[in-house]
Amino acid sequence: MYERPFNNADALTAPLRERWEQLLSLSAEADIRLSLYETVRSAERQRQLVEQGYSRRAHSRHQDGAAFDVRVKGHAEPEAVELMTHVVGPLGENIGLKWGGRWADPFDPFHFEM
Numbered sequence: 001m002y003e004r005p006f007n008n009a010d011a012l013t014a015p016l017r018e019r020w021e022q023l024l025s026l027s028a029e030a031d032i033r034l035s036l037y038e039t040v041r042s043a044e045r046q047r048q049l050v051e052q053g054y055s056r057r058a059h060s061r062h063q064d065g066a067a068f069d070v071r072v073k074g075h076a077e078p079e080a081v082e083l084m085t086h087v088v089g090p091l092g093e094n095i096g097l098k099w100g101g102r103w104a105d106p107f108d109p110f111h112f113e114m
């Protein structure tokens with residue numbers, strides 16, 4: 001049985017939660033509405049994601065409440081990826097987040113961490 005993603009912002013570390021709230025409002029100013037898809041992750045779910053090829057890390061920052069994944073409301077891929085690449089990712093970097101859109105393997109444009 002696969003675990004579903006847990007998306008409560010309260011599970012994030014305080015500095016990351018603050019940046020999530022900043023990113024949410026900066027994106028809204030650009031007419032992009034974000035939601036949280038996944039925040040904290042169990043070791044078991046991380047193991048399953050590695051097994052399914054979605055992650056390469058044995059230990060993810062998600063397990064420490066130090067990463068979150070977003071979705072763009074009202075947009076599916078590839079439009080959502082375009083909005084992440086051109087607007088949301090750079091906004092996140094401007095407020096001190098590391099953005100998975102800079103990674104090649106795997107490219108992870110919906111992921112942010114500290």
Ligand SMILES: [Zn+2]
Binds near residue numbers: 062067110
């Ligand atoms: Zn992630």
